[in-house]
Amino acid sequence: MQTRIGAPFLACAVLLAMTLAREAPAAEPAPTEVTIRLDDRQYRAAGIEVTRVEADAGTTQTVLPGTVSVPPQQLRVVAAPAAGLVEALLVGPNESVTAGQPIARLRSTDLLEAQRTYLQALSAEKLAAERLRRDEQMHRERIIAERRLLTTRADYDYARTTLQEREQMMALLGMSEPDLRQLKEKRVMAPALIVTAPEDGVVLEIRTTAGERIAAAAPLFSIGRLDPLWITLQMPLAQAAAISPGTRVSVPGTPAQGEVVRLGRSVDPATQSLSAIVEVTDGAEAVRPGQVVSASVALRPNGTPQWRLPSGAVVRHAGQSWVFLRTQQGFRARPVVVISETASIVSIRANLAPDDQVATRGILSLLAELTEVYGG
Template identity: 25%
Template sequence: MITQDKRLLGGVAGAVLLAAVGGFSVARCTADPAADTQSGEKAEEDAEAHADSLPMTADAIRAAEIAVEAVRAGGLGSEIIAQATVAAAPNGEAIVTARAGGAVTRVYKRLGDPVRAGEALAIVQSRDAAQIAADKAAAEARAVLAQRNLARERQLYEQKVSARVDYEQAQAEAGVAAAEARRAQVAARAANVTGDGSGAIVASPVSGRVTAENVSLGAFVQPETELFRVADPSKVQIEAAVGPTDAERLAPGDRAIVELPDGRTIEARVRAITPGLAGETRSATAVLDVPGSLQPGLPVRVRLLPSRGEVSDAIVISEDALQTLEGRDVVFVRTKQGFRLRNVTVGRRSAGRVEIVSGLKPGEMIATRNAFLLKAELGKGAGEEH
C-alpha cells in the first residue's frame, strides 16, 4: 500500500514538472518578437549614449582648466576680429613729476608698491620750495597788516578824523594784499610744499600701483621731471585697430568679446570709434570699456559684434572647441553630469573661428579651451571598455 502511494506521488510530481517546462516553452514560443527587438535597440542606444558621455565634476573641470562658452548664432560675417591692446584709461594713470627742482631726500615708494591718492612718493629738498614757502608767509603777513590798517582807517573815517580818500586807499591796499596772499597759497599748494617749507612733496593724484620709477636717493632733479607713473588696473580700456570698412559698421554700445592670452574671455562694450585713421596703419581705433582689472600693455584679441553686421543663423565657435574623432567633426556639450559628444557639420573658417551649420543650438554650452583633453579621456575610456 505504501509502495503504491509513493508511485502515485511520484507520478503527480513528474506531471507538475512537465507542465512547468511545457508552460515555459509555450511562453517563449508565444512571446512578441517585435518587443524583444525594441528592447535590444533601446539597450544599444543607451550603451551608445553612455559611450558618448563623459561624467565630470565642476571641480575637475576647473582643475583641468577647461573653458566653457555659450554658443550663439550670427555667422562669421557678423564678427570683426581685431588685435588690440589694454591701455590705461585717462583717469586711471598719472605721471608724477617734481614740482620744484632740488635733491631727492626721501623715497617712500618703489616699483609695484600700492599707492593711495594724495600719498607721498618722495620728498625733494628745494630752494625753490623754500622760496615759495617764504613768499607765502610774507604775503599772508602783509594781508593781515593791510586788514588791520583798513580797520583803523574805517574807524577814523567814521569819527570824521581822516579823509575818505585815506579810507579808500586802505581798502585798495587790503584787496591787493589779500589777492597776493591767495596767489602765494595757490603756488604753495601747486608745489606741494612741506609743512616746514624745506622741500616739495611728490604725491600721487590717483590710487593704484607704481608702474614706473625714475628716481634715486640724493639725485638732483629739475622741475617737471617725471619721477613715477601710477596706474589703477581697474580703470583700463581696450584699443582695437579696425579697418575703415569695419569701422563704419560699428557703433557705441556694440558688444565685444575679449580673448585673453590665458584662454579666458570677458565681455566688453564699444565706447567710441575714432573718426580718423592712423597715419601708419591706416586703421581706425575702437575703444572698448571693459570691467575688471587688466594689466595695461597686455596684447589681446577681440571679437567685435556690430549691430549693423551681417545676419546669419549659423553658429560660430572657436577652433579650439572643434575636435575630430574617427573622421567626424564633434564638439563636447556641457551637461549636468559633465560633457556629451555631439556630431556637427562645419561651414566656413576664418581667423580661428568656425561656422557650425548644424548640430548645435544657440545658448548651448560647449567646451572650448582644452577640449582636446575631453577627447583624449573619451578615447581612453573606449579603449578600456574594449
C-alpha cells in the same frame, strides 16, 4: 510788369528740353556685381574648378590679436611742482596708492623762497589790517580825513590780495594745509616738499630716481586707474564690415570681457588693418596694461546668410572681397563680407543659395576680367 510768352516760343523751349534730356547720359550707380561670360571651352582651358557653398552657423567667433592699455582719461602724470633734489621715493612700481598719499619727498630752494615771500605777505597783511582798524577809529572820531581812510583801505586790499596770491603759490607747490597752517601759526618753514598722489590708482611708471636733480614740471610718476581697461584689436580690412560698436569680446582663459566702443577710421599702411577699441568692464583685473592677448570676437548674424568656403575661393580687389559665382553664361563676381578666415577655410556673409557653386582654383582669368571693370 508781366511779359507774355508766345505759344511758338514756348513750344520751341519744350522741344529743346526734350532733346537735351534724350542726349544727356543718365548717371548710373557703380555696379555691385560683374558678369564674366565664359563658354565651356574657355572654362576648361582656364583650368577653373568650382565647389558648392556650405551653409555656416549664424553666429561665429573670430580671434583677433590685441594689446591691453589704460584709457587716456584714467592716466595721470605726476610732475615736480618745483625744481630741486629728489630726496626719497616713497612708493615703488606697481604699487597701489590712494589720493593724497605721499609718494616722494623733494628738497627745493624754490620752496624756501615761496615760504619766505609768504611770511612777508602775511606780515604785510597783518600790518595793513592794523592800520585800517586804527584809521577807521580815527575817522569815526573825526581826527583824519576820509581821503586818508580810503588810501589805507586800498593798501589793505592790496596786501590781502598779495597774501591770497602767495597762498595759491604754496598750494601749487604742493604744500599741504597742515604744513601751511603750521607755517602761518609758528612761522617754521618746511625743509622739504611732499609730493602726493592725485587720485587712487596704481603706479605704472617711475621716471626719476632718488638723488636726481630735476626741473620744475619734470614728470615723476605715471599713475593709472586699471578698471576698466582697453584692448586695441588689429582687425583685417576684410572683417571690418562684420564688427560694429556693441560687439561682445572676451579673452579666452580669463574672465575678462567687454564690448567694442570705437572703430578706427584710418588704415595701418604696414599691416593694412583697422583698430577696434574694446572696453573691458568685467574681469579687468585678469589682464594687465601692455599685455598682448588673443581676443575672441562674437559676430552676431545680421540677416545675411553665412557660408563656409575654401580660402582660395575669396579674392581681394578694389578694397572689397569677392567670390566668382558659376552661372549659365559663365561667372558672376559677387562682393562678400569675410567673417573669419584660417589657412584653409573662410566664413563669409553673402546672398547665395545652397545650390550655388563658386570658383576655387584657376581664377586668375576671372580676376583679370574683374580688374578691367574696377581698375588695378
